[in-house]
Amino acid sequence: MQAGALQTSPSSIPQGGNVAIRLRLLTVTDLHRSALLYEQLVHAVRQHRPQVVAFVGDFLHGTRDNVGRMREAQCAQVLAALPCREVVFVRGNHEDHMWQTFADAWIQTRRRLNALHGEVFAYEAMTLVGFPCFLGTEDAFIDPRNPLPQDPELWLPEVIKPWGGAGRGIWLMHEPLAGTPLSEPGSPVGGNVEWTQAIQTHQPLLTISGHDHHSPIKNRCWAVRTGNTWSVNAGQTTHGPLHYCVIDAEYRWAQPSTPRFLSITAYPWNETIEITPPAGFEEE
Numbered sequence: 001m002q003a004g005a006l007q008t009s010p011s012s013i014p015q016g017g018n019v020a021i022r023l024r025l026l027t028v029t030d031l032h033r034s035a036l037l038y039e040q041l042v043h044a045v046r047q048h049r050p051q052v053v054a055f056v057g058d059f060l061h062g063t064r065d066n067v068g069r070m071r072e073a074q075c076a077q078v079l080a081a082l083p084c085r086e087v088v089f090v091r092g093n094h095e096d097h098m099w100q101t102f103a104d105a106w107i108q109t110r111r112r113l114n115a116l117h118g119e120v121f122a123y124e125a126m127t128l129v130g131f132p133c134f135l136g137t138e139d140a141f142i143d144p145r146n147p148l149p150q151d152p153e154l155w156l157p158e159v160i161k162p163w164g165g166a167g168r169g170i171w172l173m174h175e176p177l178a179g180t181p182l183s184e185p186g187s188p189v190g191g192n193v194e195w196t197q198a199i200q201t202h203q204p205l206l207t208i209s210g211h212d213h214h215s216p217i218k219n220r221c222w223a224v225r226t227g228n229t230w231s232v233n234a235g236q237t238t239h240g241p242l243h244y245c246v247i248d249a250e251y252r253w254a255q256p257s258t259p260r261f262l263s264i265t266a267y268p269w270n271e272t273i274e275i276t277p278p279a280g281f282e283e284e
Contacts, residue, residue: 052128
């Protein structure tokens with residue numbers, strides 16, 4: 001596993017009592033090493049004070065266009081200094097070989113590196129499933145882990161089954177589902193058909209994506225519902241303001257469990273959707 005990455009198992013979590021707790025997650029995508037967006041992210045984290053910050057791909061930038069962009073080591077230093085308990089990374093199509101420089105600099109900060117590749121991350125009651133990205137080059141990010149099959153049914157059920165309903169709470173996937181206003185059909189950012197099928201099959205409560213920066217803004221639509229699943233892509237801009245989501249989750253148990261309530265607010269719109277698990281969700 002990538003040095004410092006975390007694969008927590010349900011049995012390793014301290015078993016707490018029946019205590020309702022509230023946790024906050026901030027998610028952001030497609031920063032592309034922008035110095036301006038990184039600065040605005042730091043401000044957002046200080047403002048909202050989440051326990052966990054999740055980067056859902058393309059926080060780095062894999063081309064030679066470096067105007068207004070920070071170096072990978074600088075990115076690592078800024079993100080490692082964020083005032084939150086945990087930072088989680090899911091790969092997009094721009095991390096590529098840039099990841100190794102970023103990871104080396106991150107390790108020097110002595111903060112744990114949570115780099116998810118078809119894995120579950122748990123913080124107290126909150127569980128996050130991090131999907132792989134099959135665009136770009138994943139070797140540096142996943143090393144020494146093995147590549148996963150593109151068909152999620154060949155690995156996803158085994159990953160989420162031990163977690164019960166908690167494994168179908170919040171999914172992080174850089175590519176959005178296909179065929180919705182969250183992505184442009186027939187384009188390089190047109191959405192992932194396999195992820196769409198996985199959502200239809202397993203019906204998680206919430207998925208967070210990015211990749212298509214512009215469609216959510218152009219279509220004035222940052223969330224769509226498919227069955228019991230809400231899928232979110234807040235989009236992103238080049239020159240600000242920063243687009244991101246704040247997710248407030250309430251849990252009945254202190255160990256990893258299904259959230260009994262989710263509130264997702266997308267910025268800069270300051271619009272909110274609320275999710276309550278349907279009856280029988282744990283048993284599905």
